[in-house]
Amino acid sequence: MTGENEKTGPDSDDGHRSATDVLLARRMGIYTQNEAIVFMSRDCPICVSEGFGAQSRVRVSNGKNSLIATLYQTAPGLLKNGEVGLSEAAWDRLQMEEEETVRVSHPRPLDSLSNLRGKVYGQRLKTHAVKAIIDDVVAGRYSDIHLSSFITACSARPLDHAEMVALTDAMITAGSRLHWDRNPVVDKHCVGGLPGNRTTPIIVAIAVACGLTMPKTSSRAITSPAGTADTMETLAPVDLDIATMRKVVEQEGGCIAWGGAVKLSPADDSLIRVERALNLDSEGQLVASVLSKKIAAGSTHVLLDLPVGPTAKVRSQDSARALSANLMAVAETFGVQTRTIITDGRQPVGRGIGPALEAHDVINVLRGDMDAPNDLRERSIALAGSLLELGGAVPAGTGVKLATQTLEEGRAWQKFQQICEAQGGMREPPKALYSRPVTANRTGKISTIDNRRLAQVAKLAGAPDAKAAGVEIHIRIGSKVSAGEPLYSIHAEAPGELDYSLDYVAANEDIIDITET
């Protein structure tokens, strides 16, 4: 290896050096989400001497931080001699300052790709192999191509118990870990797939009002129109750092924060973005994603809600039992007590699908409004009751009673408001500017509702990025409707998205099936 002598720094043993690879960094003002991109002139001497071309993966370092980026090349004139352009994501991750220089060099070969290839071809992933992959993911060394291959391989070659444990462990140790000087620390999670099933804020409010400690970290949507963090964000800030989260929990007994902001299981966010593009969410990654976040968050007792239905994420009682067994077995390895509850997943819960629409349902239930969706209320009480028992707040068999009282007497609503205030202030969820009803094309009784395609309608309307977008359902399975009566309304923040969603509905008339009576 050629190279000048250089002060040993945080990145001293990584990458290659030469005396001429220093470039003045220029902030390009190009937003790419979290993709690190650098721009170098086609005739830049470093491109020539290092053999870099468009789409090369390059290492960029400013001494303090380093990352792997994709290189695009530019025609003469766009950049000055000796300049390298950085996308906003690259600029932020390197914590660049104006007039700072960077080095651009070849990255180390991505050794963990051989582990990934082994998995593709059917080898079991050993602990060190998973750790190598996840460390590379967290360090930003995997491009979208590599991330997609890893996610696909884990779906096509399902992970076994040891692999799930290894993946969970790798995802925990790649990020921060919270420790609480309290025990128990309770948590709950719904294994997705059911639109509108937004029980978490209600359960946290009940459990914490009853004295349990519940520092809840939630994720954003993976393939759904809203995650709990997306919904909660319309009611209060959720991107709490660890210090703030700790303060909220010490003061109020619980919180409802976005897990990504506290860097718990940071690999998950990279994986989730690609899972979303593929609409894939494998069982092994699901187990690791759920448990790594709970364990990293310091939870000791975890309740898991598994909705089952023909168009839910879990399709059958058998699959639910298998998933439950995997979750329990992996959790046990880490010394965490879990309870799983298999629930009805045949249709959406509540009325709203989409961040703000679901937030309105949550508020209605907590306030005890007359028109609060009863299904969401009942589910929340059942799960909260079970959690109160799991956490030892009440003797077995009395959880539901206490949960009901806590909700009815307004103590849960009060606690929820206190948590929102402690997180930075409660706010009113937005309402969409555009909405359009979708009507019944015949008279009859609602026989089935396709959760997946209804979620797709909400996503095409802009959810979860457009907070107020989504679907508001006016019927349930068994409802009688007349032709022309509204089945649901689509809400959107932009007319283009409303059209996009309506086009999909026009091509999918059987999302809600009506049997003639």
Next chain:
Amino acid sequence: MTGENEKTGPDSDDGHRSATDVLLARRMGIYTQNEAIVFMSRDCPICVSEGFGAQSRVRVSNGKNSLIATLYQTAPGLLKNGEVGLSEAAWDRLQMEEEETVRVSHPRPLDSLSNLRGKVYGQRLKTHAVKAIIDDVVAGRYSDIHLSSFITACSARPLDHAEMVALTDAMITAGSRLHWDRNPVVDKHCVGGLPGNRTTPIIVAIAVACGLTMPKTSSRAITSPAGTADTMETLAPVDLDIATMRKVVEQEGGCIAWGGAVKLSPADDSLIRVERALNLDSEGQLVASVLSKKIAAGSTHVLLDLPVGPTAKVRSQDSARALSANLMAVAETFGVQTRTIITDGRQPVGRGIGPALEAHDVINVLRGDMDAPNDLRERSIALAGSLLELGGAVPAGTGVKLATQTLEEGRAWQKFQQICEAQGGMREPPKALYSRPVTANRTGKISTIDNRRLAQVAKLAGAPDAKAAGVEIHIRIGSKVSAGEPLYSIHAEAPGELDYSLDYVAANEDIIDITET
């Protein structure tokens, strides 16, 4: 769907319209290889009304052509109001002219993703499902994430016979197809994995000199340091359009062209780029890739070389027989006669690994130079002999004799030069500016050579993009060497790449194994 009335055009039934989605296209001078990228201001009204964000997939159309691109957003000032920036790849594919406008809209939902997901979860790919995927790939609707998932799924869930036939057929019909008014039209292909095994130019020269018609189309490297097209390109132009190729074949009886330039099986190039990044090359995709190009090229008789060795692409005689059976069975479905030959793949063939280095070997054999690599010569004669028999140019059992005479009498060399001239003129392969020997660390006998890692050395040195880069081998299995004696030399066009390659060698001392005697 809202939208103005509009003249029906080539893209009239695709995408969404509104009166305000017309933007002035600006050529950004940003090179991204073949990735289509568009740049829009964050505060552009279309982004707001359509709900576009960074990394959105958008449809771009100029009336003549349309494509799907990835959107990056820009800070104020980079683009003027009403402007959209296009990467060079997007600009070229749309065949844009200066001052032209484009429409940017939501793409249709990518329906074929459900076929892809089905495959991931173990369903067999039906004919229409494969066709839908490949059509979307060719139309540029698949992002790298989707391409990577498809490639990984086909590796993790190997394709069965019907799937291979369907994939081959979809890849043929997605591109151009050549028809020749001659029969037989012969072809040969080596199922890669063996560095330096550059027999094709020699075989074409022999076969054509003996009167067979051989319009050879070759691919560029997938995971190797050189494909035949890469090597041949250092000797003559290979990016012939169909008219030129036809002219060359009519005049000379054969050609050695790059398949991509004649748009045979165009999906293959998109897939290959991602396979290269993953270093994955599944059997089903290999069969479809090989046969789709041969069939689209109008071949009637195809000879297949399958090198077998512990570090070749095919590892064992059993795998070779299985692959051979798949290739023969799929070819038969399309009415193509094939013969497969299983060859020795324990070590590289010839001396050079890398486009220009291999070209020098080819020329040496064709010219009958005293120091021509004998292994390359012998293999070429054996394969050419077999092809002469398969194509009916000689009775069974006499092919090798005719092939040897054709080479020794200089008729193959003469034909090769004529083909090069007809393709645009023969040229001298380049030589690298930088080279460095790698020496034996002990005295003994060469016992094994790791093809894969030696190929990696050549790739790190810059091959195939750097034409003169690669590895020149000085020994063979069984050679006796003394400590300090050169085993091979690394050639590079840039010092950074030479260093990069040498670092890899330093960490991989056992690429060539020496047994002490």
